[in-house]
Amino acid sequence: MIMVYCEQRNGELLNVGLELIGKAAQLSKDLDREVVAVVCGNKITHLAEKLANYGATRVIALQHPLLEKYTVDGYTEALYQVVQSENPDILLIGATLTGRELGPRLAARLKTGLTADCTNLEIDPESKLLLMTRPAFGGNLMATIICPNKKPQMATIRPGVFPIPQADTQRTSEVYVFTPKLREEDIKVKVEQVIAKVRRHKDISAEKIIVAGGRGVGSKENFDLLEELAELLGGGIAGSRAAVDEGWLPKDLQVGQTGKVVRPKLYIAIGISGAIQHLAGMQESEYIIAINKDPEAPIMKVADLAIVGDWKPIVKRLIQQLKQNMA
Numbered sequence: 001m002i003m004v005y006c007e008q009r010n011g012e013l014l015n016v017g018l019e020l021i022g023k024a025a026q027l028s029k030d031l032d033r034e035v036v037a038v039v040c041g042n043k044i045t046h047l048a049e050k051l052a053n054y055g056a057t058r059v060i061a062l063q064h065p066l067l068e069k070y071t072v073d074g075y076t077e078a079l080y081q082v083v084q085s086e087n088p089d090i091l092l093i094g095a096t097l098t099g100r101e102l103g104p105r106l107a108a109r110l111k112t113g114l115t116a117d118c119t120n121l122e123i124d125p126e127s128k129l130l131l132m133t134r135p136a137f138g139g140n141l142m143a144t145i146i147c148p149n150k151k152p153q154m155a156t157i158r159p160g161v162f163p164i165p166q167a168d169t170q171r172t173s174e175v176y177v178f179t180p181k182l183r184e185e186d187i188k189v190k191v192e193q194v195i196a197k198v199r200r201h202k203d204i205s206a207e208k209i210i211v212a213g214g215r216g217v218g219s220k221e222n223f224d225l226l227e228e229l230a231e232l233l234g235g236g237i238a239g240s241r242a243a244v245d246e247g248w249l250p251k252d253l254q255v256g257q258t259g260k261v262v263r264p265k266l267y268i269a270i271g272i273s274g275a276i277q278h279l280a281g282m283q284e285s286e287y288i289i290a291i292n293k294d295p296e297a298p299i300m301k302v303a304d305l306a307i308v309g310d311w312k313p314i315v316k317r318l319i320q321q322l323k324q325n326m327a
């Protein structure tokens with residue numbers, strides 16, 4: 001069995017769980033195993049139906065009043081109990097903030113290995129083992145890791161790496177409620193209040209159009225022009241690590257190996273050189289436009305349209321043109 005942990009926040013499923021169900025359904029063809037989705041919380045059976053639409057053959061609603069709010073103790077124990085009972089061959093978890101915390105704790109408790117932050121998964125045709133690929137040595141090479149002696153083979157996978165499969169409302173699956181044995185004293189952390197951070201920007205992994213800027217943009221003020229362009233196109237802004245390190249953008253807008261993985265329909269890279277760590281986060285975009293004064297910059301090689309020149313007059317012209325078209 002391939003088990004996929006599908007994270008929910010405030011009763012909403014995160015996309016990464018759906019992405020992983022899609023990938024697990026592909027892997028299951030090579031492995032001839034069912035795909036079981038697990039969603040954890042309290043009163044969450046309504047989410048199970050949606051997971052069936054995306055390709056889970058069975059859904060486990062792991063619920064308990066003590067799982068109402070996320071705590072690492074409670075969720076690790078609940079997942080541990082469900083894994084012990086189901087004995088999956090593979091367990092996939094989204095590498096979100098909570099997934100990165102849960103995965104290693106669960107792996108340690110299960111005495112198995114975990115490959116963190118994977119960017120690809122395949123099944124080895126001969127050994128039928130899970131091949132877990134992730135960047136290594138600062139992104140300079142890709143390492144493919146196996147876990148031959150322990151079960152489950154565990155991986156956390158970065159959000160946005162795999163596409164969300166097409167939902168099929170005709171597809172249904174068996175929903176099974178699993179009530180873990182939990183005691184209040186097992187949960188050392190007491191969550192008294194959750195204060196949601198007010199975000200100025202939408203989550204970039206959900207944007208269809210991204211205007212991204214790098215060190216070549218030159219200043220925080222210059223990002224106002226990028227914002228204007230993004231707004232006219234109905235998209236959002238993002239940037240390279242250099243732009244984030246300069247303090248021009250918040251960290252949650254960073255694209256790349258240590259930022260977010262995005263796959264929008266259009267990615268406009270402005271003043272970004274295209275270091276391998278940046279490409280790791282955006283090269284699956286459908287159409288890439290790069291604006292750079294250096295024709296030899298690596299970003300120009302992955303771009304569908306490479307514009308050589310100083311970005312500012314080009315972006316100003318684009319903005320002017322878009323405004324004229326809208327008038």
Ligand code: FAD
Pocket residue numbers: 138139213214215216217239240241242243254255256257258259260270271272273274275276277278281291292293294297309310311312
């Ligand atoms: P630069 O490399 O300095 O490039 C600036 C570009 O702007 C140049 O190509 C230049 O020709 C162009 N330019 C300058 N002026 C203009 C102008 N007026 N008009 C047009 N073009 C102009 N980076 C990430 O982005 N994301 C990550 O997640 C990430 N993770 C990393 C993880 C590790 C372990 C390491 C070691 C590095 C990581 N990096 C990451 C950093 C990465 O290696 C690069 O340093 C970074 O991406 C460079 O950012 P940049 O392209 O904005 O800047």
